Amino acid sequence: MSNPQRRPFIAGNWKMNKTVGEALSLARELRGLVSMVRDRVEMAVAPPFTALHSVARALEGSNIALAAQSCHWEAFGAFTGEVSAPMLKEVGCSYVIIGHSERRQYFGETDETVNRRCQAVLKAGLVPIVCVGETLAEREAGRTLEVVSRQLKGGLAGFSPAELARFVVAYEPVWAIGTGRNATADQAQEVHAHIREQLVAAFGREAAEQVRIQYGGSVKPDNAGSLLSKPDVDGALVGGASLKASDFAAIVKAAG
Ligand code: 13P
Numbered sequence: 001m002s003n004p005q006r007r008p009f010i011a012g013n014w015k016m017n018k019t020v021g022e023a024l025s026l027a028r029e030l031r032g033l034v035s036m037v038r039d040r041v042e043m044a045v046a047p048p049f050t051a052l053h054s055v056a057r058a059l060e061g062s063n064i065a066l067a068a069q070s071c072h073w074e075a076f077g078a079f080t081g082e083v084s085a086p087m088l089k090e091v092g093c094s095y096v097i098i099g100h101s102e103r104r105q106y107f108g109e110t111d112e113t114v115n116r117r118c119q120a121v122l123k124a125g126l127v128p129i130v131c132v133g134e135t136l137a138e139r140e141a142g143r144t145l146e147v148v149s150r151q152l153k154g155g156l157a158g159f160s161p162a163e164l165a166r167f168v169v170a171y172e173p174v175w176a177i178g179t180g181r182n183a184t185a186d187q188a189q190e191v192h193a194h195i196r197e198q199l200v201a202a203f204g205r206e207a208a209e210q211v212r213i214q215y216g217g218s219v220k221p222d223n224a225g226s227l228l229s230k231p232d233v234d235g236a237l238v239g240g241a242s243l244k245a246s247d248f249a250a251i252v253k254a255a256g
Contacts, residue, residue, distance in 0.1 A: 009235035012242025023051035056092030067095035073116035085124035111154025176217025192232035221250035
């Protein structure tokens with residue numbers, strides 16, 4: 001069973017999908033499907049920047065929070081193409097996904113920039129969802145726990161235990177993202193327990209026990225229940241299946 005101290009948190013990462021019109025349809029459909037879940041499960045969706053404002057209005061008064069997919073570490077300035085944490089706060093976001101493996105792989109995100117972005121997110125009063133995870137080659141070389149430890153150490157350097165307690169961590173093995181090949185519940189639990197141990201060692205047990213650790217990578221309605229039954233799997237960060245309201249709602253129900 002998941003730890004009752006931590007409320008399950010299911011978030012949908014829409015990535016670079018959905019026009020404003022499509023995003024509104026999805027948000028409205030989802031709102032209807034999950035309204036009965038109420039407070040048992042925390043939920044968020046992360047549309048692309050262009051749809052944040054419209055989706056925020058469509059979700060007003062609902063039990064679904066809004067997340068962004070990244071943000072810059074400065075509050076404003078000459079950073080063409082970037083969006084800042086205070087801007088995301090103003091548009092209605094509560095969370096920001098930081099350090100997703102696609103940003104690390106395609107856009108040069110490093111543990112150091114993850115750290116700087118997290119500082120900006122907290123400063124703006126938002127909650128970072130920090131993504132970590134190994135590639136297939138790293139797993140096959142037996143380096144999974146070492147890689148995840150390094151990403152956590154760099155990404156979370158310098159935060160206080162009180163700050164850490166607000167974080168969400170997402171374990172997303174790169175080989176499981178968009179491949180249809182999810183980590184088994186036991187594989188996920190092994191890494192989640194390791195993440196929790198690392199957090200305990202660096203920040204103390206009280207703070208570490210409050211951090212929700214989501215699993216991400218080919219989460220679907222038919223595997224969510226098994227993954228979420230593990231004691232350190234406190235939720236899911238869902239990609240492909242979050243683009244279909246009925247699938248996302250089924251995953252939410254598996255958590256509640
Ligand atoms: P998929 O659920 O499509 O594998 O994506 C997972 C992910 O990257 C969520 O951030």
